[in-house]
Amino acid sequence: MLSYFFKRLGLAAAIVSVAMFLLFCMIYLIPGDPASVALGPRATEEMRAALREKMGLNQPVLVQFWNFYIGAWTGDLGDEVLSGRPVTTVVFEQLPYTLALIVGGITWSVALGIPLGCWAAVSRGSWADRVVGILSVAVIAVPSFVIAIYALLIFAVELRWLPAIGAGEPGDLGDQLTHLILPSLAVGLGWVGYIARMVRASMLEVLEASHIRTARAFGLPDRTITFRYALSIAILPTVTLLGVGIGQMLSSAVFAEIVFARPGVGKLVYDAILTRNFPIVTGTVLITTVLFVLLNLLADLIIGALDPRVRSSF
Amino acid sequence: MAELWRPIRKILREPLGALGLFLVLFVIFGAVFADLLTSWDPTKINPRDRFQGPSANHLMGTDQLGRDLFARVLHGGRIALFVALVSTAVSLVIGIVLGLIAGYGPRWLDNLMILLFDAMKSFPTVMLALALVTLMGPSLTAVMVVVVLVTVPGYARIIRTQTIALKTSEYVTAAQSMGASSARILRVHILPNVIGPLVILASMDIPVVIGIEAGMSFLGLGVRPPTPSWGSILNDGFTNIRDTAWIAIAGGVPIIITTLGFTFLGETLRDVFDPRLKGR
Numbered sequence: 302m303l304s305y306f307f308k309r310l311g312l313a314a315a316i317v318s319v320a321m322f323l324l325f326c327m328i329y330l331i332p333g334d335p336a337s338v339a340l341g342p343r344a345t346e347e348m349r350a351a352l353r354e355k356m357g358l359n360q361p362v363l364v365q366f367w368n369f370y371i372g373a374w375t376g377d378l379g380d381e382v383l384s385g386r387p388v389t390t391v392v393f394e395q396l397p398y399t400l401a402l403i404v405g406g407i408t409w410s411v412a413l414g415i416p417l418g419c420w421a422a423v424s425r426g427s428w429a430d431r432v433v434g435i436l437s438v439a440v441i442a443v444p445s446f447v448i449a450i451y452a453l454l455i456f457a458v459e460l461r462w463l464p465a466i467g468a469g470e471p472g473d474l475g476d477q478l479t480h481l482i483l484p485s486l487a488v489g490l491g492w493v494g495y496i497a498r499m500v501r502a503s504m505l506e507v508l509e510a511s512h513i514r515t516a517r518a519f520g521l522p523d524r525t526i527t528f529r530y531a532l533s534i535a536i537l538p539t540v541t542l543l544g545v546g547i548g549q550m551l552s553s554a555v556f557a558e559i560v561f562a563r564p565g566v567g568k569l570v571y572d573a574i575l576t577r578n579f580p581i582v583t584g585t586v587l588i589t590t591v592l593f594v595l596l597n598l599l600a601d602l603i604i605g606a607l608d609p610r611v612r613s614s615f
Numbered sequence: 616m617a618e619l620w621r622p623i624r625k626i627l628r629e630p631l632g633a634l635g636l637f638l639v640l641f642v643i644f645g646a647v648f649a650d651l652l653t654s655w656d657p658t659k660i661n662p663r664d665r666f667q668g669p670s671a672n673h674l675m676g677t678d679q680l681g682r683d684l685f686a687r688v689l690h691g692g693r694i695a696l697f698v699a700l701v702s703t704a705v706s707l708v709i710g711i712v713l714g715l716i717a718g719y720g721p722r723w724l725d726n727l728m729i730l731l732f733d734a735m736k737s738f739p740t741v742m743l744a745l746a747l748v749t750l751m752g753p754s755l756t757a758v759m760v761v762v763v764l765v766t767v768p769g770y771a772r773i774i775r776t777q778t779i780a781l782k783t784s785e786y787v788t789a790a791q792s793m794g795a796s797s798a799r800i801l802r803v804h805i806l807p808n809v810i811g812p813l814v815i816l817a818s819m820d821i822p823v824v825i826g827i828e829a830g831m832s833f834l835g836l837g838v839r840p841p842t843p844s845w846g847s848i849l850n851d852g853f854t855n856i857r858d859t860a861w862i863a864i865a866g867g868v869p870i871i872i873t874t875l876g877f878t879f880l881g882e883t884l885r886d887v888f889d890p891r892l893k894g895r
Contacts, residue, residue, distance in 0.1 A: 319734035327750065435631065442878035444826035446833055447867045450853055454863055458856055552741035556830065560853065570742065571834065574749050582749050586742045594737050 305605050313598045320590050321373055324583060325366050378584035388584035391569070396588070398468055398565035401477075402554045403547060405485025410492035410546075415536060417493065418500025422535075423527060425505065433501070437494035445553035449487035449560040456483055466562040484557035488550050492543075499542050504535040537607060544600025548593040625887045632883030638876025642869070646692035655683035657690040658841040666859050676861040678851050684865040687843035692869060694844045698755065698828040699821050702762035707817055710767045711810070714774025715801050719782060725775070732768035740765050740827065748836040758837045762824050769820075770813055777809040815888060819881035822874035829870050845870050 353359055360368075372378065378388040421433040440448075457465035469477035507513065508531055516526050555567030562568075566585050573581035626632040645652065655673075661681030669676045675684035717728040744761045751757045781787060781804075790800050831837035832846030833853075840847065845866050852863025 315730055316734050316737055319730050320737050323731075323734055323738075324746070327746065438878055438882060439875055442822050442874040443871050444830055444874065446830055447849070447870050450849060450856075450863055450867060453853075454856060454860055459860070548737070548739045551739040555741040555745070556833075559834070567741070570745050574745060574836075577749075579749065582746050586738065586746045589742050590738050593739060597737075 302606065306602065309598060309601055309605070313594050317591055317594050318370070320594075321370055321587065322366070324587060324590075325369055328583065373587060378587065379580040381578060381581055388580050389588075391581060392566060392585050392588050395564055395566045395569045398563060399551070399554050399558070399567065401481060402485055402488055402557060402563070402565060403550045405481045406488030406492065406550050406553070407543060407546075409486055409489030410496050411539070411543075414493040414496025415500050415532075415539070418497040419504060419527065419532060419535075421497065421501045422504035422508065423523075430501075433497055437497045439494070440490050441494040443491070445487050445491055446556035446560065448490050449484065449553075449557050452483045452487050453560055468563045480561075480563070484554075484561045484563060487557045487560070488553040491553070492546050492550070495542060495546065496539055499538055500535055503538050504531060507531045507535045510534075537604065540603050541600050544597040547596045551589055551593065622887070626880070626883050629883045629887070631879045632887070635876050635879025635881075635883060638872055639880055642692055642873045642876060643696065645689050646696050649686070649689035649693060652689055653683065653686045655686035657682065657686040657843045659683075660841075666855070666861075668859070668861055675865045676859070678848070678862050679855050679858075682841075684848065684862065687848055688845070688865055688869050691843040691845045691848060691866075692873075694755070694832075694838055694842070695825050695828055695869075695873065698758055698762070699824045702759040703766070703817050703821060703824055705759070706763045706766040706770060707813065709763065710770025711774055711806070711813070713767065714771040714809075715778055715805065717771060718775040718778025719797065719801060719805070728771070729775075732772055735764060735768045741830070744827070744831055744836065745834075748831070753831075753836045753839065755838055758828050758831050761831065762827055765827065766817075766820055766824070770817070773813055773816060774809050777812070778805055781805050781808060811888070815881070815885045818884055819878070821881070822877045825870065825873055825877070 358365070376389050378392075380387055381391055417433050417437075421430045424430055453465055456463045463483050464480050467480060469480035471477075513526060513531055516530055521530075551567075554565065555571065557563070558565040558567040559571055566589060570582055570585045573579075573585070623636075626636055653674075659682060661677070664673070664677050664681040665679055667673055667677040667681075673683050673685065675688060678684055678687070713728065717725045740761070743764060744757075747761055747764075748757050751760070778801075787800060787804055790804055795803075828837055829844065829846035829849065832844035833850045835847075835850065837846060838844040847866075849863060849866030849870070852860075852866045856863055
C-alpha cells in the first residue's frame with residue numbers, strides 16, 4: 302500500500318508540474334504582454350516598463366519559469382495587481398464558498414443518483430429502468446448553466462420559493478443553506494445522471510456475483526441482499542467517478558456563482574478578467590487544478606485502500 | 616444507396632435514436648434555411664418593440680433592444696453548429712496524429728505524451744477557458760482553441776490504446792517484415808481499424824462542444840455582440856429575467872433541444888455500431 306501511495310503521489314506531482322509548465326507556456330506563447338494586459342490600453346510606456354520589471358518579465362524565460370515554478374510550490378503566486386495582496390490569500394478567502402457549492406452538488410447527485418441507479422438495476426428492463434435511463438442521459442446532456450438559469454427563473458423569480466442571489470447572512474447557517482439549494486442543484490444535477498448509470502451498471506454486475514447467489518440461496522430477503530450486500534460493493538466505482546466529477550463541478554460552479562451572484566473562485570476569476578487582474582486568473586487556475594489533482598489522488602487512494610487489485614495493477 | 620440506408624434504418628428502429636435524429640435534423644434545417652424562415656434581421660435594433668412576447672409578427676418575441684428572437688435563435692444555430700463541426704474536426708485530426716505517435720512511437724515519448732494529456736485534462740474546462748480568453752481576448756477562435764484543448768487528450772488516448780493493441784498483431788508484423796515504412800503501416804493498417812470508435816465518441820462530444828460555445832458566449836467570452844449566439848441570447852435573458860422570461864426561454868430551449876438530440880443520436884450510434892463502448 303505504501304509503495305502504491307508514493308507512486309501515485311509522484312504521478313500527481315508530475316501532473317501538477319506539467320500543468321504549471323503548460324500554464325506558463327500559455328502565458329508566454331500567446332501574443333500580448335501581461336503587463337500591457339494588466340494596465341490596459343491607456344498606460345504609458347514607462348508604466349508598462351515598471352510593471353514588467355516588478356513582475357520579473359525582463360529576466361530570461363527559463364529564470365522566469367523557475368521562479369514561477371518554485372514560487373507556486375511554496376505557495377507564492379505573486380501579488381494582486383490592484384491591492385497588492387498575495388494571490389494565495391485572495392483565492393483561499395473565496396475557496397470555501399466554492400467548496401460548499403461542490404459539496405452541495407455532490408450531496409444532490411449522490412442523494413438522487415444512488416437510489417435511482419439502484420432502482421433501475423433492481424427493476425431491470427421495466428419501464429422504470431427505461432425512464433431512469435433516458436432521464437440520466439438527458440440531465441448529463443444539458444449544460445449546467447442552462448439548468449442554473451431555469452432553476453433561477455422557476456424557483457426564485459416565478460415561484461419565489463427560494464432566494465435568487467448571494468450566499469446568505471454570515472453566521473446564519475439556515476439562511477446559508479437555503480441560498481445553497483438552487484446553485485448546488487445546478488452543479489449536481491448532471492452528476493445525478495452519471496452516478497445513476499454507474500450504480501446501475503455496477504449493481505447489475507454485482508447482483509450476478511457468487512456471494513449474492515449464495516445469500517439468495519440462504520433465503521435472505523431481497524431488500525437485505527440489495528442494500529446490505531450488493532450496494533456496498535456497487536457504489537465503489539462512484540468514488541472514482543466523483544474524483545473526476547469534481548473538476549467538472551468546478552466548471553459548473555463558476556456558472557452557478559455568476560448566475561446566483563454568489564462569492565467564490567468562479568466569481569473571483571470572472572471579475573478578475575473584467576478588471577484585467579491577471580495574476581488572480583493564473584493563480585486561481587493553478588490552485589483549482591491542484592485541488593482537482595489532489596481530489597483525484599484521494600479518490601484513487603481510497604479505491605486502492607478498498608480494492609487490492611488496483612494497487613497491484615499500478 | 617443501400618449502404619447508406621442500412622445504418623439509418625438501424626437508428627430509426629430505436630425510438631430514442633429516431634427522436635435524436637429528428638431533433639438534430641430539425642436544428643440543422645433551422646440553421647441552414649434561417650434566411651428563408653424569417654425575414655427579420657437578427658441584429659436590427661428596434662427600441663419601440665422591446666420585450667414583446669411571442670406573436671404572429673415575432674414568433675418568439677423580441678429582446679431588450681427589440682431584436683426579433685426567432686431570427687436570432689436561427690442564426691445562433693449557425694454559430695453553434697459551425698463551432699461544433701469545425702472544432703471537432705480539428706480535434707479529431709490532432710488527436711489521431713498525437714495518438715498514433717504515442718501508440719507507435721518509442722516508450723519514453725509515449726510516457727511523456729500521456730503525462731501531457733493528463734496535465735491538460737486536469738485543468739477545469741471553464742478555468743482554462745477563462746485564462747485563455749484573458750490572454751487572447753474574446754472571440755470565436757478562442758472558443759475553438761478551448762474546445763480543441765479540452766477534447767484532444769481524450770481522442771489521443773483512445774487512438775493510443777488501440778494502436779498499442781494493434782502494434783503487435785500478426786498482420787502488422789507481417790507488413791513490417793515485408794519492409795513497409797512506419798508511415799505506411801500507420802496509414803494503411805492501423806488508422807482504418809482505430810477510427811470507428813473515435814468517430815462515435817466525437818459524435819457524443821458534439822453536445823459538450825455546443826455547451827462550451829454557448830457557455831463562453833453566455834459569459835461574454837465567445838462571439839462578440841451583436842452576433843447572435845444561443846449563449847449570448849441566454850445572457851440577455853438572464854440580465855432581463857425580472858422583466859420577461861421569454862428571452863431566457865428563447866436562448867435556453869434551443870441549447871436543450873440540440874444537446875439532447877445529439878446525445879440521443881450519439882448513444883444510439885454507439886449501441887448500434889460499437890456495443891463495446893457501452894457504459895463509457
